[in-house]
Amino acid sequence: MNRPGRKPRLAVWKFASCDGCQLSFLDCEDELLDIAGAVDIAYFPEAMRGPIRGTYDVSLVEGSITTAGDAKRIQRVRQRSRTLVTIGACATAGGIQALRNFADIDAFVNVVYASPEYIATLATSTAIADHVPVDFELRGCPINKVQLVEVISAFLCGRRPVTPAHSVCIECKLRGTVCVMVAHGTPCLGPVTHAGCGALCPGYNRGCYGCYGPKENTNLPALSGQLATLGMTRPERLRFYRSFNAGAAPFQEESQRHES
Amino acid sequence: MDDYNDTAVITSEGLQCLIEALLNRSYQVVGPQIRDQAIVYDTLTDIDQLPQGWSDEQDGGHYRLRPRADGAYFGYAVGPHSWKRFLYPPHQSLWQANKDGDRLYFKDERPDPPRFAFLGVRACELNAIAIQDRVFMGDAYSDPDYQARREGTFIVALNCSEAGGTCFCASMACGPEVKTGFDLALTELLNEGPHRFLVESGSPAGLEVMAELPRRNTTRADLQAAWAVVENTRRSMGRTMPDTDxxxxxxxxxxxxxxxxxxxxxxxxxxxxxxxxxxxxxxxxxxxxxxxxxxxxxxxxxxxxxxxxxxxxxxxxxxxxxxxxxxxxxxxxxxxxxxxxxxxxxxxxxxxxxxxxxxxxxxxxxxxxxxxxxxxxxxx
Structure with a gap:
């Protein structure tokens, strides 16, 4: 896919987000020089000054769409990008700001801002894939820098990135972590959550918070039943499903089932 | 009876000597120990690391450690780990390739695997190892890494003195009594006399290690006590598989x-x-x-x-x-x-x-x- 004699041009774009996923890119301290050697980092506002115009071989898109302006801007990003990769929960599921999707946005704006009339925002926070075709989604809140390097390495040699869509449970079992739900009675989203973090929280005796969003083939209602058995109340379960990936379809549906 | 088959009785001091005899033979001794509120398998060098005085409560989706008063070293059922993570590790590098100009150079050398001595292998687990032996080494195509790990392994088996709430080895004809596939087999005896272990050797290597332990000869009472332990476990299985085809x-x-x-x-x-x-x-x-x-x-x-x-x-x-x-x-x-x-x-x-x-x-x-x-x- 790379033209001889020219390094692929890479861009990093920011939409509604906390910048944490872009910072994961800068956290690749040991690999950063190799990345800069392999690709031409042509647009990266977090790390450099002055945008460069043109087209890009690969665009990493962080953040969700929350304004009419961003809804137009993502179309231009797509037009300029040969390959578009979304990075993080905001870009793949709307992020924590998708909590607005379940509430009255005008009420929020009036409570939060001294001069609400200056705020122009959409009623929802939505994923990039709701607006333009996405070639690859890298999950996480924030993304795992090892997985980011893997996506770039895979892109460079034209292979499929190894970012399995199975449960966090598999990561726990691979590392030999004792199941916090079975052995401690700790509520955990691991059985419905996409792998990628290396089972970080269960490794520290915490339940999974679902930062990587739903795994393939989820069964949220069955997990809800077990969480109830462990003593989690209905409102607690609703909030459990409404965090960084509240807008991801399986989590959204199950949380809405808990509203009535 | 094979000429390497013998029995003896040891105390907890003898159990420590057993661990040391295995360490002296450059084995990495792996056995049960408590971590994160469960009994897992990891390397150990001392009987103080064993979960003495602990049992477990098991049911569907439920595991809790429970203290027990009798000071048993092996008074619990199997935990979340199995020996497969040592014989067949979760991650393994198969080969590396380097590119030099237009040429590719492949490397598949792997370091010699560790030599394990497993302490406390239950009958169900011996059967599981035998099954994986058939999978990985049972025909013309064997897995070289599994085979190297397996052939270097010394197995100290254990007759179960406690059936867990989800155990059903008896109805799968896989336990609770260990029958074959071990170097040494232990039965922990808590009744009818002082706290002790019946040791049985099942291989020449096992007999050689047993000969180094401080031990006494087996009496009829020891054998009867060991039989009673296994029978009691057999009768207290938490689950049964339907008896059908x-x-x-x-x-x-x-x-x-x-x-x-x-x-x-x-x-x-x-x-x-x-x-x-x-x-x-x-x-x-x-x-x-x-x-x-x-x-x-x-x-x-x-x-x-x-x-x-x-x-x-x-x-x-x-x-x-x-x-x-x-x-x-x-x-x-x-x-x-x-x-x-x-x-x-x-x-x-x-x-x-x-x-x-x-x-x-x-x-x-x-x-x-x-x-x-x-x-x-x-x-x-």
Whole structure:
């Protein structure tokens, strides 16, 4: 896919987000020089000054769409990008700001801002894939820098990135972590959550918070039943499903089932 | 009786001497110990690291440690780990390749594997190891790494003195008594005399180690006490597998409504396959560096509960949880028999305990058995 004699041009774009996923890119301290050697980092506002115009071989898109302006801007990003990769929960599921999707946005704006009339925002926070075709989604809140390097390495040699869509449970079992739900009675989203973090929280005796969003083939209602058995109340379960990936379809549906 | 078969009685001091005798032979001794509120397997050098005075409470999706007053060293059932993580590690590098100009250089040298001595291998686990031996070394195509690890391993087996709430080895004819496949076998004796262990040797290497331990001769009372321990365990199994022709039952009922029922409850999280001591499926993953000059292929445990596992050209052939659960259970209990000559289940109960929602395969088999339209699982 790379033209001889020219390094692929890479861009990093920011939409509604906390910048944490872009910072994961800068956290690749040991690999950063190799990345800069392999690709031409042509647009990266977090790390450099002055945008460069043109087209890009690969665009990493962080953040969700929350304004009419961003809804137009993502179309231009797509037009300029040969390959578009979304990075993080905001870009793949709307992020924590998708909590607005379940509430009255005008009420929020009036409570939060001294001069609400200056705020122009959409009623929802939505994923990039709701607006333009996405070639690859890298999950996480924030993304795992090892997985980011893997996506770039895979892109460079034209292979499929190894970012399995199975449960966090598999990561726990691979590392030999004792199941916090079975052995401690700790509520955990691991059985419905996409792998990628290396089972970080269960490794520290915490339940999974679902930062990587739903795994393939989820069964949220069955997990809800077990969480109830462990003593989690209905409102607690609703909030459990409404965090960084509240807008991801399986989590959204199950949380809405808990509203009535 | 083979000429290496002998018995003796040792105390806890003798147990410590056993660990030291194995360490002196450059074995990495691996045994049970408490970590994160569970009994797991890890390396140890001292009997003080064993979970003395602890037992466990197990049920579907439930595991809790409980103290016990009798000071037993092995007074609990199997935990979340199995010996497969030592003989068949979750991650393994298979080969590396380097590019120099237009040429590729492959390297598949692997370091010599550690020599393990396993302490406290239950009858179900010995059967599981024997099953994986058939899978990995049973025909002309053997797995070199598994074989190297396996052939270097010294096994100290254990007759179970405690059946867990999810144990059903007795109905799978895989326990609780250890019969074969060990170097030494222990039975912990707490009654009718002081706290002691009956030791039985099952190989020349085992006999040699036993000869170094401070020990006394076995009496008829010791043998009777050991027999009573195993019989008591056999009678206190937490679960039973229905006594029927299970391969015929399952293969005759591939469209039974129970598969839909279990699919409603199953999370397809793959915990059952990860904790199963016989599940052996893996995938290979490739990595390459940013410069495009080195690549590596790794093997990693995989599971028939993932979509990627059954991915063929164009997509996964097992999209639904129903098809994945049915594949797992019919392979484990039915088609495994024609493939490897035995059931793939040894009745250890791990898949029941460590299922986050407590799905119980004995209960699933029973439900199909009791409602089978083909007359309760009679032969096809």
């Amino acid at each position: 299970i391969p015929a039952l399952l293969l005759d009922n591939l469209t039974h409504p129970r598969w839909d029922d279990v699919a409603q409850r199953c999370l397809s999280c793959a915990n059952c396959t990860m904790v199963c001591p016989t599940c052996f499926c893996s995938t290979v993953e490739d990595s390459s560096d940013l410069a495009g000059t080195t690549a590596e292929r790794h093997r990693r445990w995989d599971s028939c509960f993932t979509a990627d596992f059954s991915y063929l050209h164009g997509g996964s052939v097992r999209q639904s949880t129903r098809s994945r659960y049915r594949q797992w259970m019919t392979h484990k209990l039915a088609t495994w028999v024609e493939q490897f000559g035995s059931s793939g289940c040894v009745g250890c109960g791990r898949c029941i305990t460590w299922c986050p929602v407590g799905i119980d395969l004995t209960e699933e088999v029973r439900a199909i058995h009791d409602t089978s339209p083909k007359g309760k699982g009679e032969a096809r």
